[in-house]
Amino acid sequence: MRDDGLDRAIDAAGGIAQLARKIGISQPSVSNWTRVPAQRVVAVEIATGIPRNDLRPDLYSEQAVSAELVDALDAARAQEYALLATLLSAPPSKRLLEQLAALSGxxxxxxxxxxxxxxxxxxxxxxxxxxxxxxxxVGLGRGELLPYASYYLTGFLNERPLSRLRGDLTRLGIERLTNNSEPEDHAAIICEIMSGLADGHFGASPEAQRDFFEKHVSPWMGRLFADIESAGNADFYRAVGALGRAFIEIETEAFTFAN
Structure with missing residues (x-):
């Protein structure tokens, strides 16, 4: 049986198929859920508007992760990574576009x-x-851009950067979602992991977070966002690219100072 949080998310999205589309995974994957997986909570929250503590109270209740224990800056960083993960994993829904239009600068x-x-x-x-x-x-055959660490670092898919990433995820205790066809070095998945590291969900030390960023984010993701910003087919995503590029530059500088 599905738990209450998942049922609410499905209702808010307009059905299982719509929820799957909004978070960029297959419909059978969502159909097999009995509750929202930990690594999908932030994406489902953004796509549906259902708060994460309602989706997974076992993870986000005051007892599980006290908001007082998460620095306000880290919470903001987690939200930024979550937004980028959502926009990279699937096109935004009408609801999300309306929410983005309300952003202030x-x-x-x-x-x-x-x-x-x-x-x-x-x-x-x-x-x-x-x-x-x-x-x-996506494209017919392939899209204009391939948002994978392996491709950006080696020119090929499913190469050594993916293997290194999988090893580090194992050490951090982060498990691959079942029925997810995307390799873990997709930019959306890496941003989602960084969101979980920033808000303390994965329980990693600041040093482990910095190490993960320096190994799996900073060597390539800024270039991806710059390429999105300058892509010929980009209009809405040109602004997404500019946001991602600016944020990764800030993160890179901050982790450099932390060193």
């Missing part, structure tokens, strides 16, 4: 990127953005 580089994303989201048509996502990341 400021004079900082990240604030300006938020404002630009809000501006483009306010006039975006979900069907057109879905086609744009298809052209960029």
């Amino acid at each position: 400021d004079a900082t580089p990240l604030g300006r990127a938020h404002a630009a994303l809000a501006d483009v989201a306010s006039s975006a048509v979900a069907a057109k953005v879905e086609r744009e996502y298809f052209d960029l990341f």
Whole structure:
């Protein structure tokens, strides 16, 4: 039987198929769930508006992860990574576009990127953005871009960077989701993992988080976002690329200072 949190998410999304599409996985995968998997909680929260502590109270109750124990900056970082994970895993729904249009900005580089994303989201048509996502990341045969660490670091898919990533995930106790066809070095999955590291969900030390970023994010993901920003088929995703590039630059600088 499905638990209450999963039932609420399915209802909010408009059905199992719609929830699967919004978070970028197959319908059978969601059909096999009895509760929202830990690594999908943030994506489901963003796609449906159901709070994570309602989706998985065993993980996000006050007893499981006290908000007081998560630094406000780390919570903001986790949200940023979660947003990027959601936008890289699937095209945004009409509901998410409306939420993005309400983003506010400021004079900082990240604030300006938020404002630009809000501006483009306010006039975006979900069907057109879905086609744009298809052209960029899926395509007939392949998309304009391949958002995988192995490809960016070696020029080929499923290479040594993926093997190294799997080894580090095992050491961190992060398990691969069943029925997920994407290799773990997809940018969306790595951003989702960074979100879990930042908000303390995975229980890793700051040193382990920095090591993961320096090995699996900073060597390539900034280039991916720059390529999204300059891609010929990008319109809405041009703003996503600019946001991701600005955020990764900030993260890189912050981890450098931490060293």
